[in-house]
Amino acid sequence: MWQMRLALKYIIMTLIAIICIIPIVWMVTGSLRPYEELFQYSSSLNWHLFVPVKFTWVNYKNVIFNDTNPFLRYIWNTAIVAGSVTGIVLVVSALAAFAFAKLRFRGKSIFFALFMSAMIIPGEVTLVPNYLLMNNFGWVNSYASLIVPSALSVFGIFLLRQFFADIPNEILEAAKIDGASIMRVFLRIIVPAAVPALITLGLMTFLGNWDSYLWPLIVINDDKKQMLQVAIASFSSLAGTDWSKILAASTIATAPILILFLFLQRYYIQGITMSGVKG
Protein backbone atom coordinates (compact mmCIF):
# COMPACT_ATOMS: atom_id res chain seq x y z
CA MET A 1 0.00 0.00 0.00
CA TRP A 2 2.72 2.41 1.04
CA GLN A 3 4.83 1.44 -1.93
CA MET A 4 1.90 1.76 -4.32
CA ARG A 5 1.39 5.26 -3.07
CA LEU A 6 5.01 6.17 -3.60
CA ALA A 7 4.99 4.70 -7.10
CA LEU A 8 1.85 6.67 -7.94
CA LYS A 9 3.50 9.80 -6.64
CA TYR A 10 6.51 9.26 -8.86
CA ILE A 11 4.30 8.65 -11.89
CA ILE A 12 2.45 11.92 -11.28
CA MET A 13 5.71 13.77 -10.73
CA THR A 14 7.10 12.38 -13.97
CA LEU A 15 4.00 13.32 -15.95
CA ILE A 16 4.18 16.89 -14.69
CA ALA A 17 7.88 17.02 -15.47
CA ILE A 18 7.08 15.92 -19.02
CA ILE A 19 4.50 18.68 -19.37
CA CYS A 20 7.07 21.21 -18.16
CA ILE A 21 9.85 20.03 -20.41
CA ILE A 22 8.13 18.87 -23.58
CA PRO A 23 7.56 22.27 -25.21
CA ILE A 24 11.25 22.97 -24.85
CA VAL A 25 12.27 19.56 -26.18
CA TRP A 26 9.89 20.03 -29.08
CA MET A 27 11.40 23.44 -29.76
CA VAL A 28 14.93 22.04 -29.87
CA THR A 29 14.14 18.97 -31.98
CA GLY A 30 11.89 20.98 -34.28
CA SER A 31 14.78 23.34 -34.96
CA LEU A 32 16.91 20.40 -36.09
CA ARG A 33 14.62 19.19 -38.86
CA PRO A 34 13.57 20.44 -42.29
CA TYR A 35 10.44 22.59 -42.50
CA GLU A 36 8.34 20.00 -44.36
CA GLU A 37 8.91 17.44 -41.67
CA LEU A 38 7.10 19.53 -39.07
CA PHE A 39 3.87 18.92 -40.99
CA GLN A 40 4.59 15.49 -42.41
CA TYR A 41 4.65 13.61 -39.14
CA SER A 42 2.05 15.59 -37.29
CA SER A 43 -1.04 13.70 -38.43
CA SER A 44 -0.88 11.28 -35.55
CA LEU A 45 0.93 10.70 -32.30
CA ASN A 46 4.15 9.02 -33.17
CA TRP A 47 7.80 8.92 -32.38
CA HIS A 48 8.71 11.27 -35.20
CA LEU A 49 6.66 14.04 -33.70
CA PHE A 50 9.80 14.64 -31.69
CA VAL A 51 12.67 12.81 -33.28
CA PRO A 52 13.82 14.27 -36.59
CA VAL A 53 13.86 11.88 -39.54
CA LYS A 54 16.30 13.97 -41.47
CA PHE A 55 18.60 15.69 -39.02
CA THR A 56 19.81 19.10 -40.24
CA TRP A 57 21.63 22.22 -39.10
CA VAL A 58 20.35 24.27 -41.99
CA ASN A 59 17.81 26.23 -39.93
CA TYR A 60 20.58 27.49 -37.70
CA LYS A 61 22.64 28.47 -40.70
CA ASN A 62 19.69 30.35 -42.14
CA VAL A 63 18.97 32.14 -38.92
CA ILE A 64 22.54 33.13 -38.13
CA PHE A 65 23.59 34.19 -41.63
CA ASN A 66 20.55 36.19 -42.49
CA ASP A 67 20.89 39.88 -43.21
CA THR A 68 17.28 40.84 -42.67
CA ASN A 69 17.09 39.09 -39.31
CA PRO A 70 20.57 39.02 -37.84
CA PHE A 71 19.90 36.95 -34.75
CA LEU A 72 23.44 36.81 -33.48
CA ARG A 73 23.36 40.57 -33.50
CA TYR A 74 20.17 40.68 -31.45
CA ILE A 75 21.71 38.31 -28.96
CA TRP A 76 24.81 40.47 -28.76
CA ASN A 77 22.70 43.64 -28.30
CA THR A 78 20.69 41.98 -25.56
CA ALA A 79 23.76 40.60 -23.81
CA ILE A 80 25.40 44.05 -23.82
CA VAL A 81 22.32 45.79 -22.44
CA ALA A 82 21.46 43.11 -19.88
CA GLY A 83 25.12 42.88 -18.82
CA SER A 84 25.46 46.65 -18.35
CA VAL A 85 22.22 46.90 -16.42
CA THR A 86 23.29 44.01 -14.18
CA GLY A 87 26.64 45.64 -13.41
CA ILE A 88 25.09 49.02 -12.63
CA VAL A 89 22.26 47.56 -10.57
CA LEU A 90 24.75 45.61 -8.46
CA VAL A 91 26.87 48.70 -7.69
CA VAL A 92 23.96 51.09 -7.07
CA SER A 93 22.00 48.60 -4.95
CA ALA A 94 25.01 47.46 -2.92
CA LEU A 95 26.01 51.01 -2.02
CA ALA A 96 22.51 52.01 -0.97
CA ALA A 97 21.87 48.72 0.83
CA PHE A 98 25.09 49.10 2.82
CA ALA A 99 24.11 52.61 3.91
CA PHE A 100 20.67 51.38 4.96
CA ALA A 101 22.02 48.32 6.76
CA LYS A 102 25.11 49.56 8.55
CA LEU A 103 25.49 53.33 8.48
CA ARG A 104 23.78 55.93 10.62
CA PHE A 105 22.29 59.05 9.10
CA ARG A 106 19.33 61.29 9.68
CA GLY A 107 16.07 60.32 8.00
CA LYS A 108 17.24 56.80 7.31
CA SER A 109 13.97 55.03 8.01
CA ILE A 110 12.00 57.65 6.09
CA PHE A 111 14.19 57.25 3.04
CA PHE A 112 14.07 53.48 3.25
CA ALA A 113 10.27 53.63 3.37
CA LEU A 114 10.36 55.95 0.38
CA PHE A 115 12.35 53.40 -1.60
CA MET A 116 10.09 50.54 -0.60
CA SER A 117 6.97 52.52 -1.49
CA ALA A 118 8.22 52.56 -5.09
CA MET A 119 7.52 48.81 -5.21
CA ILE A 120 3.79 49.44 -5.46
CA ILE A 121 4.08 51.82 -8.42
CA PRO A 122 3.55 49.71 -11.53
CA GLY A 123 5.82 50.45 -14.45
CA GLU A 124 2.78 50.67 -16.70
CA VAL A 125 1.73 53.95 -15.09
CA THR A 126 5.06 55.65 -15.67
CA LEU A 127 5.44 54.27 -19.20
CA VAL A 128 4.37 57.44 -21.01
CA PRO A 129 6.28 59.99 -18.87
CA ASN A 130 9.40 57.83 -18.98
CA TYR A 131 9.15 57.66 -22.74
CA LEU A 132 8.77 61.45 -22.91
CA LEU A 133 11.78 61.79 -20.62
CA MET A 134 13.86 59.58 -22.93
CA ASN A 135 12.62 61.69 -25.82
CA ASN A 136 13.77 64.88 -24.07
CA PHE A 137 17.18 63.38 -23.34
CA GLY A 138 17.45 62.38 -27.00
CA TRP A 139 17.83 58.76 -25.93
CA VAL A 140 15.11 57.22 -28.07
CA ASN A 141 16.69 54.52 -30.20
CA SER A 142 19.79 54.42 -28.02
CA TYR A 143 20.80 51.87 -25.43
CA ALA A 144 21.00 54.59 -22.80
CA SER A 145 17.20 54.47 -22.69
CA LEU A 146 17.33 50.76 -21.92
CA ILE A 147 20.19 50.92 -19.43
CA VAL A 148 19.93 54.12 -17.36
CA PRO A 149 16.29 53.92 -16.22
CA SER A 150 16.91 50.30 -15.17
CA ALA A 151 19.76 51.28 -12.86
CA LEU A 152 17.48 51.31 -9.85
CA SER A 153 16.29 48.02 -8.40
CA VAL A 154 14.25 48.60 -5.28
CA PHE A 155 13.99 44.85 -4.85
CA GLY A 156 17.79 44.63 -5.10
CA ILE A 157 18.28 47.19 -2.30
CA PHE A 158 15.80 45.29 -0.16
CA LEU A 159 17.46 41.93 -0.85
CA LEU A 160 21.04 43.10 -0.22
CA ARG A 161 20.10 45.02 2.91
CA GLN A 162 18.81 41.75 4.38
CA PHE A 163 22.13 40.05 3.66
CA PHE A 164 24.29 42.95 4.85
CA ALA A 165 22.38 43.24 8.11
CA ASP A 166 23.36 39.64 8.92
CA ILE A 167 27.08 40.40 8.74
CA PRO A 168 28.25 40.70 12.36
CA ASN A 169 29.18 44.19 13.51
CA GLU A 170 32.18 42.94 15.47
CA ILE A 171 34.05 42.39 12.23
CA LEU A 172 33.27 45.90 11.02
CA GLU A 173 34.24 47.43 14.34
CA ALA A 174 37.53 45.59 14.36
CA ALA A 175 38.30 47.01 10.94
CA LYS A 176 37.34 50.48 12.12
CA ILE A 177 39.68 50.23 15.07
CA ASP A 178 42.46 49.31 12.66
CA GLY A 179 41.74 52.61 10.96
CA ALA A 180 39.94 51.39 7.84
CA SER A 181 37.71 53.92 6.09
CA ILE A 182 34.04 53.20 5.49
CA MET A 183 34.69 52.67 1.80
CA ARG A 184 37.41 50.19 2.65
CA VAL A 185 35.14 48.32 5.04
CA PHE A 186 32.56 48.16 2.27
CA LEU A 187 34.96 46.88 -0.37
CA ARG A 188 37.07 44.55 1.75
CA ILE A 189 34.54 43.10 4.19
CA ILE A 190 30.96 43.64 3.09
CA VAL A 191 31.27 42.90 -0.62
CA PRO A 192 33.29 39.66 -0.26
CA ALA A 193 30.95 38.41 2.45
CA ALA A 194 27.91 39.05 0.27
CA VAL A 195 29.09 37.33 -2.92
CA PRO A 196 26.23 34.78 -2.92
CA ALA A 197 23.69 37.57 -2.52
CA LEU A 198 25.32 39.54 -5.31
CA ILE A 199 25.23 36.52 -7.62
CA THR A 200 21.55 36.06 -6.77
CA LEU A 201 20.68 39.65 -7.56
CA GLY A 202 22.90 39.67 -10.64
CA LEU A 203 21.29 36.55 -12.04
CA MET A 204 17.76 37.79 -11.42
CA THR A 205 18.55 41.17 -12.97
CA PHE A 206 20.22 39.64 -16.00
CA LEU A 207 17.39 37.21 -16.68
CA GLY A 208 14.80 39.93 -16.13
CA ASN A 209 16.49 42.15 -18.70
CA TRP A 210 17.05 39.32 -21.12
CA ASP A 211 13.28 38.86 -20.97
CA SER A 212 12.23 42.50 -21.27
CA TYR A 213 9.83 43.18 -24.10
CA LEU A 214 7.48 46.13 -23.67
CA TRP A 215 10.04 48.87 -22.92
CA PRO A 216 12.41 48.00 -25.83
CA LEU A 217 9.38 47.75 -28.09
CA ILE A 218 8.56 51.35 -27.20
CA VAL A 219 11.97 53.06 -27.15
CA ILE A 220 13.87 51.18 -29.88
CA ASN A 221 12.66 51.60 -33.45
CA ASP A 222 15.82 50.82 -35.35
CA ASP A 223 15.70 47.15 -36.39
CA LYS A 224 19.44 46.69 -36.17
CA LYS A 225 19.45 47.82 -32.56
CA GLN A 226 16.48 45.76 -31.49
CA MET A 227 16.43 43.48 -28.46
CA LEU A 228 16.09 39.73 -28.76
CA GLN A 229 12.57 39.32 -27.38
CA VAL A 230 11.08 41.94 -29.67
CA ALA A 231 12.94 40.43 -32.62
CA ILE A 232 11.63 36.93 -31.94
CA ALA A 233 8.10 38.21 -31.42
CA SER A 234 8.08 40.15 -34.67
CA PHE A 235 9.79 37.29 -36.50
CA SER A 236 7.09 34.89 -35.34
CA SER A 237 4.23 37.17 -36.35
CA LEU A 238 5.40 37.54 -39.96
CA ALA A 239 2.98 35.83 -42.30
CA GLY A 240 4.26 32.70 -43.99
CA THR A 241 7.31 32.42 -41.82
CA ASP A 242 9.39 29.32 -41.86
CA TRP A 243 8.50 27.85 -38.48
CA SER A 244 11.51 25.61 -38.12
CA LYS A 245 13.66 28.71 -38.51
CA ILE A 246 11.74 30.39 -35.72
CA LEU A 247 12.33 27.35 -33.56
CA ALA A 248 16.04 27.60 -34.31
CA ALA A 249 16.06 31.28 -33.35
CA SER A 250 14.17 30.52 -30.14
CA THR A 251 16.61 27.76 -29.28
CA ILE A 252 19.58 30.09 -29.79
CA ALA A 253 17.89 32.68 -27.59
CA THR A 254 17.16 30.18 -24.86
CA ALA A 255 20.43 28.26 -24.71
CA PRO A 256 22.56 30.91 -22.93
CA ILE A 257 20.09 31.62 -20.14
CA LEU A 258 19.24 27.98 -19.67
CA ILE A 259 22.91 27.12 -19.22
CA LEU A 260 23.41 30.09 -16.91
CA PHE A 261 20.42 28.97 -14.88
CA LEU A 262 21.41 25.32 -14.63
CA PHE A 263 24.79 26.28 -13.23
CA LEU A 264 23.61 28.99 -10.86
CA GLN A 265 20.16 27.65 -10.02
CA ARG A 266 20.91 27.49 -6.29
CA TYR A 267 21.41 31.26 -6.12
CA TYR A 268 18.33 32.05 -8.13
CA ILE A 269 16.13 29.87 -5.97
CA GLN A 270 17.62 31.41 -2.85
CA GLY A 271 16.70 34.86 -4.14
CA ILE A 272 13.09 33.90 -4.74
CA THR A 273 12.90 32.24 -1.34
CA MET A 274 14.11 35.41 0.37
CA SER A 275 11.64 37.60 -1.45
CA GLY A 276 8.82 35.33 -0.34
CA VAL A 277 9.69 34.54 3.23
CA LYS A 278 11.06 37.81 4.46
CA GLY A 279 9.07 40.04 2.15
Add this chain to the structure above:
Amino acid sequence: MARTELAPTISKRRKGNPFGRALRQEERTAWLFILPALAALLLFVFYPMVKAFLISFQNYNMVGGTRSFNGIDNYRTLMNDSEFLASLRHSLFFAVIVIPVQTAVSLGLAMLIQRARRFTGLFRTAYFIPVVISTSVAATVFKLIYSKDFGILNQVLKSIGLPITNFLSNPDTAMYGIIILGIWKAAGFFMIIFLAGLNNISQDLYEAARVDGAGRAQQFFRITLPMLNRTMAFVVIMTTIDAIKLAGLVFVLTNGGPNGSTQTVVYYIWKMAFQQMQMGYGTAAAFVLFAIVLIISLAQMTYFNKKADY
Protein backbone atom coordinates in the same frame (compact mmCIF):
# COMPACT_ATOMS: atom_id res chain seq x y z
CA MET B 1 18.21 48.34 14.41
CA ALA B 2 20.54 50.24 16.72
CA ARG B 3 22.84 47.32 17.35
CA THR B 4 23.65 47.01 13.68
CA GLU B 5 25.31 50.40 13.54
CA LEU B 6 28.90 51.40 13.66
CA ALA B 7 28.57 54.92 14.91
CA PRO B 8 28.15 54.45 18.67
CA THR B 9 31.46 52.68 19.05
CA ILE B 10 33.22 55.23 16.92
CA SER B 11 31.93 58.14 18.90
CA LYS B 12 32.80 56.39 22.13
CA ARG B 13 36.36 56.07 20.99
CA ARG B 14 36.42 59.77 20.21
CA LYS B 15 35.21 60.45 23.76
CA GLY B 16 33.25 63.31 22.27
CA ASN B 17 29.58 64.02 21.88
CA PRO B 18 27.56 61.68 19.63
CA PHE B 19 27.67 64.23 16.80
CA GLY B 20 31.42 64.17 16.58
CA ARG B 21 33.51 64.24 13.47
CA ALA B 22 33.37 60.50 12.84
CA LEU B 23 29.61 60.52 12.89
CA ARG B 24 29.41 63.52 10.58
CA GLN B 25 31.75 61.77 8.22
CA GLU B 26 29.71 58.59 8.42
CA GLU B 27 26.57 60.54 7.61
CA ARG B 28 28.26 62.17 4.63
CA THR B 29 29.42 58.80 3.33
CA ALA B 30 25.97 57.35 3.80
CA TRP B 31 24.50 60.12 1.68
CA LEU B 32 27.06 59.53 -1.03
CA PHE B 33 26.22 55.84 -0.98
CA ILE B 34 22.48 56.27 -1.41
CA LEU B 35 22.81 59.18 -3.81
CA PRO B 36 22.85 57.20 -7.11
CA ALA B 37 19.86 55.11 -6.07
CA LEU B 38 18.03 58.16 -4.77
CA ALA B 39 18.64 60.10 -7.98
CA ALA B 40 17.28 57.21 -10.06
CA LEU B 41 14.31 56.88 -7.72
CA LEU B 42 13.38 60.52 -8.07
CA LEU B 43 14.07 60.79 -11.80
CA PHE B 44 12.62 57.51 -13.05
CA VAL B 45 9.90 56.70 -10.54
CA PHE B 46 8.57 59.67 -8.57
CA TYR B 47 8.93 62.39 -11.16
CA PRO B 48 7.25 60.23 -13.86
CA MET B 49 4.53 59.32 -11.39
CA VAL B 50 3.69 62.98 -10.78
CA LYS B 51 4.03 63.74 -14.49
CA ALA B 52 1.75 60.80 -15.34
CA PHE B 53 -0.86 62.15 -12.97
CA LEU B 54 -0.77 65.52 -14.74
CA ILE B 55 -0.78 64.00 -18.22
CA SER B 56 -3.82 61.93 -17.38
CA PHE B 57 -5.81 65.19 -17.21
CA GLN B 58 -4.59 66.35 -20.60
CA ASN B 59 -5.36 65.77 -24.20
CA TYR B 60 -1.80 64.86 -25.08
CA ASN B 61 -1.03 63.81 -28.62
CA MET B 62 2.59 63.06 -29.50
CA VAL B 63 2.19 63.17 -33.26
CA GLY B 64 0.06 66.26 -33.55
CA GLY B 65 2.19 67.92 -30.89
CA THR B 66 -0.95 69.11 -29.20
CA ARG B 67 -1.54 69.16 -25.50
CA SER B 68 -4.31 70.81 -23.63
CA PHE B 69 -5.82 70.47 -20.20
CA ASN B 70 -9.18 68.81 -20.36
CA GLY B 71 -10.01 68.09 -16.74
CA ILE B 72 -11.51 64.72 -15.99
CA ASP B 73 -12.65 64.19 -19.58
CA ASN B 74 -10.24 61.29 -20.09
CA TYR B 75 -11.56 59.48 -17.05
CA ARG B 76 -15.16 60.21 -17.97
CA THR B 77 -14.66 58.90 -21.50
CA LEU B 78 -12.92 55.78 -20.16
CA MET B 79 -15.95 54.89 -18.05
CA ASN B 80 -18.02 54.74 -21.24
CA ASP B 81 -15.34 53.28 -23.50
CA SER B 82 -16.61 49.80 -24.27
CA GLU B 83 -13.23 48.67 -25.58
CA PHE B 84 -11.52 49.71 -22.34
CA LEU B 85 -14.18 48.09 -20.20
CA ALA B 86 -13.89 44.91 -22.27
CA SER B 87 -10.12 44.89 -21.79
CA LEU B 88 -10.67 45.28 -18.07
CA ARG B 89 -13.06 42.33 -18.15
CA HIS B 90 -10.52 40.21 -20.02
CA SER B 91 -7.79 40.97 -17.48
CA LEU B 92 -10.08 40.23 -14.57
CA PHE B 93 -11.28 37.00 -16.19
CA PHE B 94 -7.67 35.91 -16.60
CA ALA B 95 -6.98 36.79 -12.97
CA VAL B 96 -10.07 35.05 -11.60
CA ILE B 97 -9.10 31.77 -13.26
CA VAL B 98 -5.35 31.99 -12.80
CA ILE B 99 -5.28 32.97 -9.10
CA PRO B 100 -6.94 29.83 -7.68
CA VAL B 101 -5.69 27.36 -10.30
CA GLN B 102 -2.09 28.51 -10.36
CA THR B 103 -1.89 28.81 -6.58
CA ALA B 104 -3.27 25.28 -6.17
CA VAL B 105 -0.88 23.92 -8.79
CA SER B 106 2.15 25.63 -7.23
CA LEU B 107 1.26 24.40 -3.75
CA GLY B 108 0.69 20.91 -5.11
CA LEU B 109 4.07 20.90 -6.84
CA ALA B 110 5.78 22.16 -3.69
CA MET B 111 4.19 19.40 -1.61
CA LEU B 112 5.14 16.76 -4.17
CA ILE B 113 8.82 17.62 -4.01
CA GLN B 114 9.07 18.84 -0.43
CA ARG B 115 10.44 15.68 1.12
CA ALA B 116 13.91 14.98 -0.13
CA ARG B 117 13.82 11.61 -1.82
CA ARG B 118 15.63 10.29 -4.79
CA PHE B 119 15.45 12.63 -7.81
CA THR B 120 13.46 15.34 -6.05
CA GLY B 121 16.18 17.86 -6.97
CA LEU B 122 15.85 16.85 -10.58
CA PHE B 123 12.08 17.24 -10.49
CA ARG B 124 12.39 20.65 -8.88
CA THR B 125 14.67 21.77 -11.69
CA ALA B 126 12.27 20.40 -14.29
CA TYR B 127 9.30 22.22 -12.76
CA PHE B 128 11.25 25.42 -12.56
CA ILE B 129 12.62 25.48 -16.11
CA PRO B 130 9.52 27.13 -17.67
CA VAL B 131 10.16 30.14 -15.40
CA VAL B 132 13.49 30.93 -17.04
CA ILE B 133 12.19 30.50 -20.59
CA SER B 134 11.65 34.03 -21.82
CA THR B 135 8.17 35.32 -22.57
CA SER B 136 8.53 35.66 -26.34
CA VAL B 137 10.13 32.26 -26.76
CA ALA B 138 7.51 30.54 -24.61
CA ALA B 139 4.68 32.31 -26.40
CA THR B 140 6.14 31.55 -29.82
CA VAL B 141 6.57 27.87 -29.05
CA PHE B 142 3.07 27.61 -27.61
CA LYS B 143 1.66 29.34 -30.65
CA LEU B 144 3.07 26.48 -32.68
CA ILE B 145 1.96 23.86 -30.18
CA TYR B 146 -1.62 25.19 -30.39
CA SER B 147 -1.51 25.30 -34.19
CA LYS B 148 -4.20 23.23 -35.86
CA ASP B 149 -1.96 22.08 -38.70
CA PHE B 150 0.98 20.65 -36.90
CA GLY B 151 0.75 21.50 -33.21
CA ILE B 152 1.29 18.65 -30.81
CA LEU B 153 -1.58 19.67 -28.54
CA ASN B 154 -4.19 18.71 -31.10
CA GLN B 155 -2.47 15.38 -31.69
CA VAL B 156 -2.73 14.64 -28.00
CA LEU B 157 -6.39 15.71 -27.92
CA LYS B 158 -7.16 13.60 -30.97
CA SER B 159 -5.43 10.53 -29.60
CA ILE B 160 -7.54 10.60 -26.45
CA GLY B 161 -10.70 11.13 -28.49
CA LEU B 162 -11.30 14.83 -27.93
CA PRO B 163 -12.29 17.24 -30.72
CA ILE B 164 -9.46 19.24 -32.21
CA THR B 165 -9.55 23.01 -32.32
CA ASN B 166 -7.28 25.91 -32.89
CA PHE B 167 -7.45 27.49 -29.49
CA LEU B 168 -6.11 30.83 -30.53
CA SER B 169 -8.27 31.58 -33.56
CA ASN B 170 -11.53 31.11 -31.71
CA PRO B 171 -12.59 34.16 -29.63
CA ASP B 172 -14.27 31.89 -27.09
CA THR B 173 -11.19 29.83 -26.33
CA ALA B 174 -8.25 32.12 -27.07
CA MET B 175 -8.04 33.36 -23.49
CA TYR B 176 -7.80 29.78 -22.23
CA GLY B 177 -4.79 29.33 -24.50
CA ILE B 178 -3.15 32.27 -22.75
CA ILE B 179 -4.20 31.01 -19.32
CA ILE B 180 -2.61 27.59 -19.92
CA LEU B 181 0.63 29.17 -21.04
CA GLY B 182 0.56 31.63 -18.14
CA ILE B 183 0.22 28.86 -15.58
CA TRP B 184 2.80 26.67 -17.31
CA LYS B 185 5.28 29.51 -17.12
CA ALA B 186 4.66 30.87 -13.61
CA ALA B 187 3.72 27.88 -11.42
CA GLY B 188 7.36 26.91 -10.82
CA PHE B 189 8.18 30.32 -9.42
CA PHE B 190 5.50 30.20 -6.75
CA MET B 191 6.30 26.55 -6.09
CA ILE B 192 9.70 27.71 -4.79
CA ILE B 193 8.04 30.23 -2.47
CA PHE B 194 5.60 27.61 -1.15
CA LEU B 195 8.50 25.22 -0.70
CA ALA B 196 10.23 27.71 1.58
CA GLY B 197 6.99 28.20 3.49
CA LEU B 198 6.47 24.45 3.89
CA ASN B 199 10.00 23.97 5.15
CA ASN B 200 9.34 26.53 7.88
CA ILE B 201 6.55 24.46 9.38
CA SER B 202 7.81 22.42 12.29
CA GLN B 203 7.59 18.66 11.76
CA ASP B 204 6.60 18.33 15.45
CA LEU B 205 3.16 19.65 14.58
CA TYR B 206 2.55 16.83 12.13
CA GLU B 207 3.99 14.35 14.59
CA ALA B 208 1.56 15.50 17.27
CA ALA B 209 -1.33 15.40 14.80
CA ARG B 210 -0.49 11.84 13.80
CA VAL B 211 -0.37 10.78 17.42
CA ASP B 212 -3.84 12.26 17.81
CA GLY B 213 -4.95 10.20 14.82
CA ALA B 214 -5.38 12.99 12.26
CA GLY B 215 -5.56 11.84 8.65
CA ARG B 216 -3.68 13.40 5.75
CA ALA B 217 -6.54 15.65 4.73
CA GLN B 218 -6.97 16.86 8.27
CA GLN B 219 -3.26 17.57 8.59
CA PHE B 220 -3.41 19.59 5.39
CA PHE B 221 -6.41 21.70 6.40
CA ARG B 222 -5.59 22.03 10.11
CA ILE B 223 -1.83 22.48 9.98
CA THR B 224 -0.41 23.11 6.53
CA LEU B 225 -2.87 25.72 5.29
CA PRO B 226 -3.09 27.78 8.50
CA MET B 227 0.69 27.71 8.96
CA LEU B 228 1.14 28.84 5.36
CA ASN B 229 -1.04 31.91 5.86
CA ARG B 230 1.78 34.44 5.38
CA THR B 231 3.21 32.64 2.36
CA MET B 232 -0.25 32.24 0.90
CA ALA B 233 -0.90 35.96 1.31
CA PHE B 234 2.31 36.80 -0.54
CA VAL B 235 1.63 34.33 -3.35
CA VAL B 236 -2.00 35.37 -3.85
CA ILE B 237 -1.22 39.09 -3.84
CA MET B 238 1.73 38.71 -6.22
CA THR B 239 -0.27 36.46 -8.55
CA THR B 240 -3.14 38.92 -8.58
CA ILE B 241 -0.91 41.87 -9.45
CA ASP B 242 0.88 39.94 -12.20
CA ALA B 243 -2.38 38.58 -13.59
CA ILE B 244 -4.15 41.91 -13.81
CA LYS B 245 -1.08 43.42 -15.49
CA LEU B 246 -0.88 40.61 -18.05
CA ALA B 247 0.49 41.83 -21.39
CA GLY B 248 3.70 40.18 -22.61
CA LEU B 249 2.17 36.82 -23.49
CA VAL B 250 -0.72 38.52 -25.26
CA PHE B 251 1.57 40.54 -27.50
CA VAL B 252 3.22 37.46 -28.92
CA LEU B 253 0.52 34.82 -28.68
CA THR B 254 -2.54 36.62 -30.05
CA ASN B 255 -1.80 40.32 -30.44
CA GLY B 256 -5.06 41.02 -28.64
CA GLY B 257 -7.11 39.02 -31.14
CA PRO B 258 -9.08 37.28 -32.39
CA ASN B 259 -11.66 39.99 -32.48
CA GLY B 260 -10.19 41.77 -29.47
CA SER B 261 -11.09 38.83 -27.25
CA THR B 262 -7.68 38.71 -25.54
CA GLN B 263 -7.01 42.41 -25.34
CA THR B 264 -5.98 43.08 -21.74
CA VAL B 265 -5.76 46.41 -19.92
CA VAL B 266 -2.03 46.84 -20.29
CA TYR B 267 -2.27 45.91 -23.96
CA TYR B 268 -4.98 48.53 -24.36
CA ILE B 269 -2.87 51.15 -22.55
CA TRP B 270 0.03 50.44 -24.88
CA LYS B 271 -2.23 50.58 -27.93
CA MET B 272 -3.75 53.90 -26.92
CA ALA B 273 -0.52 55.58 -25.84
CA PHE B 274 1.93 54.28 -28.41
CA GLN B 275 -0.11 53.14 -31.40
CA GLN B 276 -2.76 55.83 -31.47
CA MET B 277 -0.44 58.25 -29.67
CA GLN B 278 -3.17 59.40 -27.29
CA MET B 279 -0.83 59.61 -24.36
CA GLY B 280 -3.11 61.45 -21.98
CA TYR B 281 -5.90 58.97 -22.52
CA GLY B 282 -3.58 55.96 -22.21
CA THR B 283 -2.10 57.30 -18.99
CA ALA B 284 -5.53 57.89 -17.52
CA ALA B 285 -6.31 54.24 -18.28
CA ALA B 286 -3.06 53.30 -16.52
CA PHE B 287 -4.15 55.21 -13.42
CA VAL B 288 -7.48 53.42 -13.38
CA LEU B 289 -5.54 50.15 -13.55
CA PHE B 290 -3.26 51.31 -10.72
CA ALA B 291 -6.26 52.16 -8.55
CA ILE B 292 -7.85 48.78 -9.21
CA VAL B 293 -4.66 46.88 -8.41
CA LEU B 294 -4.15 48.90 -5.24
CA ILE B 295 -7.71 48.38 -3.99
CA ILE B 296 -7.63 44.64 -4.66
CA SER B 297 -4.21 44.25 -3.01
CA LEU B 298 -5.32 46.19 0.08
CA ALA B 299 -8.50 44.12 0.33
CA GLN B 300 -6.47 40.92 0.10
CA MET B 301 -4.00 42.14 2.73
CA THR B 302 -6.83 42.97 5.11
CA TYR B 303 -8.36 39.56 4.54
CA PHE B 304 -5.15 37.66 5.23
CA ASN B 305 -4.33 39.81 8.27
CA LYS B 306 -7.74 39.13 9.73
CA LYS B 307 -7.26 35.42 9.20
CA ALA B 308 -3.90 35.60 10.98
CA ASP B 309 -5.63 36.86 14.13
CA TYR B 310 -7.21 33.50 14.87
